[in-house]
Amino acid sequence: MEPSALSGLADSQPLLEFVGIGKTFGKVKALSQISFAFMRGECVGIAGHNGAGKSTLMSVLAGVYEPSEGRIVIDGKPLSRYDANAARLAGVRCVFQELSLCANLGIAENMCVVHPRLGGRGWRRRAAALMREMLGEIFPGNGLSGDELVSDLTLTQRQMVEIARAFTVTDVPVRLVILDEPTSSLDARTAGQLLAFIRKAAHSGITCLLVTHMLGEMERASDRVMVMRDGVLVDVLVHGNLTRSAIIQAMGQQREVRNDPVEARTRKDRATQTGYMWTVGTGQPSRIDASRGEVVGFAGLAGHGQTDALLAIYADSTRRGSGRARVAFVAGDRGRDGVFPLWSIAQNLDLRWLLGGMNRPSRRSAVVAWLVDFARARSLVDLWRTRVGIRGASMSSGILSLSGGNQQKVLFARALASDADLILMDDPTRGVDVGTKEEIYQLVHEEASRGRTFIWYTTENDELQYCDRTFVFHSGHVTRVLHLDEYSEEALLSASFEEHAA
Numbered sequence: 001m002e003p004s005a006l007s008g009l010a011d012s013q014p015l016l017e018f019v020g021i022g023k024t025f026g027k028v029k030a031l032s033q034i035s036f037a038f039m040r041g042e043c044v045g046i047a048g049h050n051g052a053g054k055s056t057l058m059s060v061l062a063g064v065y066e067p068s069e070g071r072i073v074i075d076g077k078p079l080s081r082y083d084a085n086a087a088r089l090a091g092v093r094c095v096f097q098e099l100s101l102c103a104n105l106g107i108a109e110n111m112c113v114v115h116p117r118l119g120g121r122g123w124r125r126r127a128a129a130l131m132r133e134m135l136g137e138i139f140p141g142n143g144l145s146g147d148e149l150v151s152d153l154t155l156t157q158r159q160m161v162e163i164a165r166a167f168t169v170t171d172v173p174v175r176l177v178i179l180d181e182p183t184s185s186l187d188a189r190t191a192g193q194l195l196a197f198i199r200k201a202a203h204s205g206i207t208c209l210l211v212t213h214m215l216g217e218m219e220r221a222s223d224r225v226m227v228m229r230d231g232v233l234v235d236v237l238v239h240g241n242l243t244r245s246a247i248i249q250a251m252g253q254q255r256e257v258r259n260d261p262v263e264a265r266t267r268k269d270r271a272t273q274t275g276y277m278w279t280v281g282t283g284q285p286s287r288i289d290a291s292r293g294e295v296v297g298f299a300g301l302a303g304h305g306q307t308d309a310l311l312a313i314y315a316d317s318t319r320r321g322s323g324r325a326r327v328a329f330v331a332g333d334r335g336r337d338g339v340f341p342l343w344s345i346a347q348n349l350d351l352r353w354l355l356g357g358m359n360r361p362s363r364r365s366a367v368v369a370w371l372v373d374f375a376r377a378r379s380l381v382d383l384w385r386t387r388v389g390i391r392g393a394s395m396s397s398g399i400l401s402l403s404g405g406n407q408q409k410v411l412f413a414r415a416l417a418s419d420a421d422l423i424l425m426d427d428p429t430r431g432v433d434v435g436t437k438e439e440i441y442q443l444v445h446e447e448a449s450r451g452r453t454f455i456w457y458t459t460e461n462d463e464l465q466y467c468d469r470t471f472v473f474h475s476g477h478v479t480r481v482l483h484l485d486e487y488s489e490e491a492l493l494s495a496s497f498e499e500h501a502a
Contacts, residue, residue, distance in 0.1 A: 013076055015040045015176060015207050016061075016090070020070035023056055028393075030056040031231045034070070038176065041205045043198055045212070045222035047247050049433040051392035053231040054211050055097065055403050058178050061209070062094040063087030091175030093166040095182055097211075097404040099158055099335070103151040107131055107161055110150060115170040134164040138197045139190055155333050156302040159185040163194065167201065176207040181404065183214060184430040185332070187302035187459050195221045213405070213433050214460070215244045227251055248434060276325065276422065276453065278316055280309040286478035288313065288471060290453050292421075295444060297467030298457035300496045305476035306457040307332065310424045313455065317422060325422040328415035332426035332457070338411045339399045346381045346395040349410050349417065384413035387443065389436055405432045412440060416447060423447075425456045429463065441466050461492060474498055 014037035023031040031053050038044060048054050059065045063084035072082045074090050093114075101110050108127035112118045118127050128146030135142050139160050150158060159182065166177050179198070183191035191214075198208045198221050212218055218225060219242050227235040227250040235250040275291040288309065290296045298306040310329070317327040331337035339348055381395055388409045393401040399410065408430060415423050429437050444454055444466065456467060464470050470482045472495035480495035 012040055014038060014073070015075070016092075017073040018061075018070065019073060021057075021060060021067045021072070022069040023060055023065055024068045029231055031060070031067075034233050036226060036233060036236070038207050038209070040175075040207060041202050042223040043202045043208045043210055043221050045210045045218040045225035045242075046228065047212075047215075047218060047225055048228035048251055049391075049435060051230075051403050051406055052228040052251075054228055055180065056231070057228070058094065058096075058180055058209070058211060061087070061176075062092060062096075062178060089172060091173050092178070093174055093176070094178040095162050095166045095180060097180040097184065099162050101150045101158055101162055103336075104149075106149050107144075107146050110161070111165055111168070114165055115168065117171045130168050130170070131161065131164060134168045135160060138164055138167065139193050142190075154303045154307075155185045156187070156190065160190065167197075167206075174206055176209070177201070178209045178211070180211045181213070181430070182210070183212065183217060185302070185427070185459070187300075188461055189301060191217065191459075213437070215247055215434060218242070218247065219244065251433075251435075276317075278313050280312040281305060281477050284477040286471075288455075288478070290422075290455060292453055293448050293451045294469070295448050295454045295456060295467045297464045297470035298455065298473060299461070299464055299470050299492060300473035300479075302459055304473045304496075306473050307426055308476070309473070310426055310455065310457055314424055326418075326420045327422045327424065328418050328420035330411050330415050330423065330425040330428040332428070332430060334404070334407055334411055339407055341398075341400055343399060344396050345390065345393065345399050345402065345410060346377075348399045349381050349384060349395075349414050350377050351414060380417055384417045388413045388416075389439060405436070408432055409436065416443065421451065422453050422455070425454060425458075427457055427459055429458070429460065437463075461489065464492070472496055472498075 017037045018034050021031060021034040022029070034057065046054050046057070056065065060067050063082060063086055066081075066083060071078050073079070079086060102113065108124045108131070111127040111131055112123065115127075118130075131146035132144070135144055135146070142157075142160060144157060144161070148157075150161070153161065163179070163182055166179075167174060182194060186194065195217055198210065202208055202223070208221075210218065210221055222242060223239050225237040225242060225247060226233055227237065227247065229252050234252075237246055237250065275289060275294075277287065277289045279285045279287055286309075288296075298309065300306060314327055314329050317325040340351070384390075385395060390402070390406050390409050390413065392403055392406050399407060402410070408428065409432065412425075412428055415425075429440060432440065441463075444456075448454060456463070458464065464487060465484070468484055470487060470492070471478045472480045472482065472492060474496060479498035480491075482491055482495070
């Protein structure tokens with residue numbers, strides 16, 4: 001897993017080179033004077049806060065956007081035009097943060113979208129065989145056959161399929177693979193498998209670009225790290241100088257990452273308060289309980305029933321009649337379940353508040369209860385834009401104009417801006433930068449101190465240190481409940497593989 005020595009790459013010719021690359025969208029300058037040489041057989045990490053220009057840079061490299069200025073050099077030859085076809089012929093593949101699989105098609109059909117040479121007699125069998133082979137190489141023991149319908153796959157499985165598709169070779173050799181937040185929907189085990197494969201691919205001569213907010217992964221896998229801020233390349237760190245603090249400092253994130261567990265908040269004040277209780281799962285149903293003002297974590301290997309439990313709790317909380325809990329849900333798959341793609345940022349943020357306001361009786365008249373107070377709506381949007389740190393576009397712009405991490409912030413702000421006293425979070429910090437994560441953790445505990453209850457499924461084990469208790473899942477049921485003072489990586493891994501229910 002150790003990154004390769006750069007000394008062996010120093011004398012080789014770059015595979016691909018950016019020379020003074022810039023990209024503008026109208027009056028917005030997304031990239032400015034980016035110059036960097038991507039060497040053969042190295043892993044380059046790309047760090048920066050949400051909106052720093054990482055996704056735009058990757059889109060230029062993948063040929064999705066043509067640069068507004070500068071030139072791209074491949075194998076020492078400047079190209080007069082660099083588009084998606086030129087990128088494909090150069091062996092460039094991309095796994096975007098917002099997955100591009102067609103949900104209404106099977107895995108084999110999705111393979112043919114990227115690998116058209118698979119057409120002809122027996123194409124489906126060949127496509128499934130190639131997918132099984134690559135999935136087995138990257139994610140041993142994944143359990144997929146290659147014949148599944150994409151809509152039937154979990155978010156984790158879709159991420160695995162997209163990654164495997166990018167590394168599959170049919171005609172043009174794979175020479176450079178862009179991985180934009182590739183582990184955002186993977187658990188620790190499958191993320192470790194991917195990082196090991198990335199190092200293996202780099203040693204075989206494939207250049208890998210790793211865009212991630214998981215700084216530990218960047219330390220483990222990268223030979224060099226490009227640090228971006230506001231569309232500019234501000235620093236390049238080599239492996240010997242790769243530390244979390246060095247990356248954070250170069251990013252301009254003033255907040256330090258907390259590595260020590262938070263102090264357990266006393267539960268004495270909540271002991272007599274009314275809490276919540278649910279029974280979830282089938283076969284071996286599990287009891288989930290939460291006190292008012294408590295932060296409860298869901299953990300375990302991805303795809304073992306955590307999201308299903310959140311959905312069951314949401315459904316139960318919305319059908320309890322007059323005594324039901326006011327509940328909000330922060331979706332993990334924002335593209336499918338979270339954002340309204342045709343709406344503005346502001347409309348996506350204040351939707352829940354507007355609906356809640358319409359259902360509250362007005363002191364003046366019933367008619368006014370159905371009118372929108374636009375001044376209050378704008379005030380609410382401005383407040384939560386500042387509190388959560390949404391950057392990159394005006395609030396009247398379309399939601400898709402934001403980076404993936406900023407879209408996730410909008411979903412988080414929508415839940416907190418509502419009147420919900422129970423907030424369910426399905427991996428809410430996926431694709432969010434390290435500084436903003438710290439701010440979100442602080443917000444969660446501030447809101448919990450006011451009596452709100454949070455149930456938080458996360459694939460980032462470090463985040464469980466911010467939870468009062470953690471329910472560990474395996475095969476659809478809870479195997480152990482860990483209090484904060486009992487939590488450790490060893491205890492979590494042990495519970496993640498236990499077969500019997502708690």
